[in-house]
Amino acid sequence: MKEAIYWKSLGDGRVQCVLCPHECIISEGKTGFCGVRKNVSGVLASLVWAKSVAASVDPIEKKPLFHFYPGTTAFSIATVGCNMRCRFCQNSDISQYPTQTGEITGRDMLPEDVVGSAISSGCESISYTYTEPTIYVEYVLDTAEIARGRGIKNTMITNGYISTDVIREKLSGLVDAANIDLKSFSDTFYKKLCSARLQGVLEAIRAYYEAGIWIEITTLLIPNENDSAEELKDIASFICSISPDIPWHISRYYPHYLYDSAPPTSVTKVEAARDIGLSQGLKYVYTGNVMGHIGENTFCHHCGAEIIKRQGFSVTQKAMRGNTCLHCNQTIPGRFQ
Structure with a gap:
């Protein structure tokens, strides 16, 4: 405590x-x-400071972060708890544990232990993930400060439901990258399926970007909930209004937790959503949860050459020199060196 x-x-x-x-x-x-x-x-x-409920080594692509040191590994850490109640949560057993049981669980793992584990595992970064790092922000900050001093980068995988003051005053300068969920562009969706509000997320996304933190956005595409062409255009336009360089990951939904009535998202729907993102001006739009799809790969926005090829969470081929395209020398947005 x-x-x-x-x-x-x-x-x-x-x-x-x-x-x-x-x-x-x-x-x-x-x-x-x-x-x-x-x-x-x-x-x-x-109640969860230094109480780890999960700790493992992941490819950075699993977060997903595709423009942040691709091909490297992240030491992933989490505590129980979340400040949303997403009915389709993929990690509900740990994210909703305190509210379901009234208890806290996890093993003692001090910030210096997390950093030591990251270094001994050969990880280039620490990822605060699986549940919601906002609610264990004290643990994040204490760990991130030690990590930065040891040359380890810090990333947050977050629902974006956080005060913008925290981003500006605490996370800026310590957190290097964040993947932020933009689950929908409908406040009704957020209230009904997540017990949250849309506006707070939109403000946080902009604040993360303005704080100099590299950001990528993820949307889990759920049939008949957030997959209309109009809503996808709204999401893409919002992201583009901040920067067309921000990667957008569109992930295929599979039934889970309390929301299991909808069928899995069709690959065709995911592909159509990707096309919408590109047509709205985003340079990098990716398909998720569709193994082996061409939409996993990175194409230079200038010459169109394939510069990073992926298979699942693995980088299998790379045609970049530092942060530039090997074919046309165009600078690729992100953190590559």
């Missing part, structure tokens, strides 16, 4: 957490929406 950041006392024993847009008002002995930030005698505490 550690005292949390981004909260204020309301003077009557209650506290207000201002870490994310929920801005929970929490009575003594209670936790916020995420289930891991608790009012302990008038002080907001993180």
Whole structure:
């Protein structure tokens, strides 16, 4: 347990957490929406600091981050908890654990232990992932600071539901890259299926970019929920309004958790969504959860040459010199060296 950041006392024993847009008002002995930030005698505490529920080595492509040191590995770490309630969550057993059980689980793993494990595993980066790193931000910051001093990069795989103040004041300068979910461009979708609001995510995406953090966006394409051509155009246009250089990953949905009534997304739908993204001006749009698809590969936006070939989460061929296309010398957006 550690005292949390981004909260204020309301003077009557209650506290207000201002870490994310929920801005929970929490009575003594209670936790916020995420289930891991608790009012302990008038002080907001993180219950998951240095409590790892998952730790493993992953290809950076699995995050997915395709324009951030492709072909390298990331030491992935997570605690329990999340500040959304996505009915289609792929990691609900750990993300929803505190709210489902009223308990905290995980093994002790201090920030220096995480960094040491990353180094001994030969990883170039640490990825705060699997659940929602926003709700264990104190753990992220303490680990990231040590990692940066040891030459290890830091990435967040996040739902984007975070106060923009946290991004500007804490994450900028410590976090190198983030993959941010933009689950839909509909506030109704966010309220109905995620127990959140769209606007907070949109503001965070822009704040991450303006903070100098490399960002990539992921949308899980769910049949009849967020797959209309109009909505996909809205998502692509929004991303493009920030920068056409931002990669957009469009992932195929498979039934999971509480939302298992829709069929898996057809490959044709994923391909059509990719075409929409490209037609709206985005330079790099990728297909996800479609093994062996050409949409996994990176093509130079200038000459059209295939410069990174992937098979699943593996880079099998690369035609780049540093951060430039080997064929035309065009600079490719991202972090490559």
